[in-house]
Amino acid sequence: MDHNKSNIRALLQRYKDGKCSREELGHLYDELSNNNDDVDKALWESLLQEVETAKLNDQKFEDLYHKISSKTIAISKKRTVRRLIPFWAAAAVLIVCLFGLYLYNGTFQTTPETQRYTTLVDVAPGSNKAMLKTADGSVIVLNEAQEGIIMGDEITYTNGSEVAESINNDDSEVRYELSTPNGGSYRVTLDDGSIVWLNAASKLVYPAKFSQHERKVVIEGEAYFEIQKDAKRPFRVTSGDQTVEVLGTTFNISAYPNERSVRTTLVEGKVRVDLKDKLSSSVYLRPGQQSILKNGGKISVREGNLMAEVGWKEGLFYFDETALTDAMLQISRWYDIEIRYGGNVSQTYFYGQIPRSKSLKNVLNILEEGNVRFRLTKEKTKNVLTVLSAQ
Secondary structure: OHHHHHHHHHHHHHHHOOOOOHHHHHHHHHHHHOOOOOOOHHHHHHHHHHOOOOOOOHHHHHHHHHHHHOOOOOOOOOOOOOOOOOHHHHHHHHHHHHOOEOOOOOOOOOOOOOOOOEEOOOOOOOEEOOEEEOOOOOEEEOOOOOOEEEOOOOOEEOOOOEOOOOOOOOOOOOEEEEEEOOOEEEEEEOOOOOEEEEOOOEEEEEEOOOOOOOEEEEEEEEEEEEOOOOOOOOEEEEEOOEEEEEOOOEEEEEEOOOOOEEEEEEEEOOEEEEEOOEEEEEEEEOOOEEEEEEOOOOEEEEEOOHHHHHHHHHOEEEEEEEEHHHHHHHHHHHHOOEEEEEOOOOEOEEEEEEEOOOOHHHHHHHHHHHOEEEEEEEEOOEEEEEEEEOO
16 A cells, blocks of 8 residues: 555656656556555645646635536536446546646647627537438538438438438439538438438538448448348448448448548448458447547557547537547537637646537536636627637
């Protein structure tokens, strides 16, 4: 126990001095999360006394100690965000967050406020919104009262009503493009009975009818797939430089152009993930695993957090050590709002789940428990969310 105490004290001291590496931070996290019996109240009191408090005023320090003592982290009074990790691990992350793990050599990139704006009270959550582009280039704005469309001899909504008249569905070369805007989601039942759910700001390109030999689609953005089994016709999904091949399975692909990687997460079945034109780089995923393809890199595999990846399909923001910047990307897409950073904003990590049906203001009220503030404004026709330091 004494050795553990000394080790943790040393790591915290290195962090205070700005010398703690990412690996050491991870080790500190592990120490605190794996030693519930060893890390007692007396140790925490000594740790808190040793950590430099110059960046926190007395009230902030009291708030920090109170949160640690009461075993809470980023939890609203209504407990909409639930604690998902051991208390000691949460407390460790809270300390890291409150003392500022700065990005880009100490700060987020900020946007000078040169434009006039008006205060915006709230923003409604996203809903069923999508457009269907047909082979002749015409665009159909789909009914927001419906959840999706079904491909067949005719294209219908899920309630059986027609999407449009006289659309030719007989040729496997006829391509459709289903796209969702920021603030929109939709689903499509394909010709073979497979179902694809599109998250916000996403696009699926697919044929009116699949060929007799294979089933191929292209995805940009994020989609959840439930693929019907067909041993004679493999199902292939292309996203950027990768292709996922399946026979029948359930998986999620996140392939947004403005994100650093393409993530493929397997829920059920088995899939093969290939680099384009490089079959030798193929990897196979088991349920619960996730492949990651970074720009210009190789495909790596790790154990994934299923709910963190597919929670959106269940109507949830699901955060599990989700960085502030990544959380803001999700917020930006679902509420169709531009994100900016004002001043020196320290990195914060969020844990828990929030219904995506909540208005933006309600979501922000919960996130502000994580030592960050927000300003919601409108500039002409554009909604803007500015992230501010809580100090």
